[in-house]
Amino acid sequence: MSLLLFKILVICTSLLAWAVLSIAGICLLQYSRYNKKVILLTSIAWVLCLVSFYNSWYEGLFLFKKIALIPSVNSWAFTLLTPLFYLYFRFRITNRLPDGRQWRRHLLLPGVLIGIYIGMRLFNPVPDKLIYSWSEFRLNSSAWWPYFRIGCYLSLVVQLLVYLPRILNGVNADNTPQMQLIRKNLFYLLCFYLISIISMFTSCYVCNILYNISTIFIGGYLLNQSVFYRTVKSKIGFYLLPHFFTKTRQKNEIPIPLTPEKEEEEEVIRLLKSPKYLHNPNLTLKILASGLGMNATSLSLYFSQQLGMRFPEYVTALRLDEAEILLLNSDIKVIDVSELVGFQTSSSFYLAFNARHHMPPLQWRKKMKANS
Secondary structure (H helix, E strand, C coil): CHHHHHHHHHHHHHHHHHHHHHHHHHHHHCCCCCCHHHHHHHHHHHHHHHHHHHHHHHHHHHHCCCCCECCHHHHHHHHHHHHHHHHHHHHHHHCCCCCHHHHHHHHHHHHHHHHHHHHHHHHCCCCCCCECCHHHCCCCCCCCHHHHHHHHHHHHHHHHHHHHHHHHHHHHCCCCHHHHHHHHHHHHHHHHHHHHHHHHHCCCHHHHHHHHHHHHHHHHHHHHCCHHHHHHHHHHHHHHHHHHHHHHHHHHCCCCCCCCCHHHHHHHHHHHHCHHHHCCCCCCHHHHHHHHCCCHHHHHHHHHHHCCCCHHHHHHHHHHHHHHHHHHHCCCCHHHHHHHCCCCCHHHHHHHHHHHHCCCHHHHHHHHHHHC
């Protein structure tokens, strides 16, 4: 009875992971054509979604047997996820998106492996096999799948030995709040890898449940990066936060912190206008407050009371000012301009630009150059 319960729990958590990753993939896919960073996140989401689909629907519901050990699909998927995660963290550290040559170089190995796998499935009479105990794993001349899986894990070890030191050197070079956040995310990712490898090398139900839960958290993080989630969150927070904030003050009677002094005000604007902060697409009030050594509540009140607008609105206005300069004084593409000045996606840039000028950026550029 307990064994059946564990089986059902594994399947349910796997189905939930697949559902969360599917939602995240769809939300990210909506804007992936506008931003290469989103393309990276979308690729990660859909690779994990493929693995979860395989684990939950095929292994879980269709076969409904024991936990399979090192399946070929899972083994190959991690050789693809590793360079995708590396490119994503590299972008967050350097703020430089990978070009076509880098994409091809880093994705060559998983591309070769999937080509071998497809070729073997199509042209080799020996089929791929799911194993449920290590006694079934035997190296012989007729079976190709053990060698393929060994090759995948050797490739994964090489990838981790190459990529991990590079990322660690990048995040340890600076101690800014942004780098601290990246280090925390990297730690969580390494925990996910460790749980994943343990779950694939053992048929323990608890390990596989932990793997599914960690995959759900990865899916939640990817969903959190989507424009759809940020839009919904900002709109809900905009309407609900004042009510909760007011009630909290009346109940607890906590005094509102004082706004910054004149020198601190100048430092706020100077730091916010610096490329390190303004061009960071993941900039938040908390990150800026940490860089200034100030209280986030005080900083929020400063923007709303002294500058007459909320922090996101002020940051958007500064980015639009820089975008206008680039549009007038260069021939940089509009999509690249939006990324250079720090917008999450080109769609958010288009919406903000239209709200200010009542016309698209390209039309505004042509009009201003024609008038000059």
